[in-house]
Amino acid sequence: DSGVTQTPKHLITATGQRVTLRCSPRSGDLSVYWYQQSLDQGLQFLIHYYNGEERAKGNILERFSAQQFPDLHSELNLSSLELGDSALYFCASSGAVGNTEAFFGQGTRLTVV
Amino acid sequence: DQQVKQNSPSLSVQEGRISILNCDYTNSMFDYFLWYKKYPAEGPTFLISISSIKDKNEDGRFTVFLNKSAKHLSLHIVPSQPGDSAVYFCAASGVHSGNTPLVFGKGTRLSVIA
Numbered sequence: 692d693s694g695v696t697q698t699p700k701h702l703i704t705a706t707g708q709r710v711t712l713r714c715s716p717r718s719g720d721l722s723v724y725w726y727q728q729s730l731d732q733g734l735q736f737l738i739h740y741y742n743g744e745e746r747a748k749g750n751i752l753e754r755f756s757a758q759q760f761p762d763l764h765s766e767l768n769l770s771s772l773e774l775g776d777s778a779l780y781f782c783a784s785s786g787a788v789g790n791t792e793a794f795f796g797q798g799t800r801l802t803v804v
Numbered sequence: 805d806q807q808v809k810q811n812s813p814s815l816s817v818q819e820g821r822i823s824i825l826n827c828d829y830t831n832s833m834f835d836y837f838l839w840y841k842k843y844p845a846e847g848p849t850f851l852i853s854i855s856s857i858k859d860k861n862e863d864g865r866f867t868v869f870l871n872k873s874a875k876h877l878s879l880h881i882v883p884s885q886p887g888d889s890a891v892y893f894c895a896a897s898g899v900h901s902g903n904t905p906l907v908f909g910k911g912t913r914l915s916v917i918a
Contacts, residue, residue, distance in 0.1 A: 697847075733808075734895075736906065736907065736908075739905050747905050781848070791836060791838075792850045792853060794850065795840075795847035795848045796847050797845070797846055798846075
């Protein structure tokens with residue numbers, strides 16, 4: 692158990708809809724990262740938050756947004772969903788701003804139909 | 805443009821033998837490298853890491869080697885066990901150059917045959 696909790700584990704939704712994925716980092720970790728893993732792809736970095744502030748953006752679509760709350764949990768919002776958004780979405784946390792050993796949650800498998 | 809490349813999608817090794825997984829990177833700003841292991845339906849699990857000031861780091865059966873001039877690292881698993889069968893991801897970061905997030909390769913699926 693990495694200590695990082697993601698909910699829900701599975702999500703099936705229709706095209707055009709909006710969903711919210713939730714992540715609770717390890718106790719004490721201030722950094723939260725979101726990654727997307729599509730079929731046959733590696734983990735693509737989406738966005739990084741540190742103590743409530745956005746620190747870095749990767750290949751995140753404009754239809755996607757995230758935030759980190761005062762209690763350090765984070766949410767990833769995906770809107771106007773398309774079939775191609777079907778993927779595994781992972782959240783990771785670490786104790787430092789420098790992303791050294793990040794600990795990953797079990798992921799949310801999103802299926803857009 | 806892939807900054808971290810794992811050119812072997814899969815690898816099969818006999819139990820007890822050595823498994824060698826390779827990784828190449830292109831960004832000279834990377835100075836911290838990690839290997840993660842992933843089982844199906846689970847998140848990646850941190851395995852071992854190495855800083856660019858070292859060329860080798862060992863942890864039990866796992867050793868990571870770094871060749872900075874070639875921008876190449878490898879993970880050696882000796883002896884390989886059936887429980888090592890998983891997807892292994894190489895990742896890199898620029899810890900001392902702007903705190904860049906981890907950049908991952910596409911992974912290598914290791915199968916250890918009993």
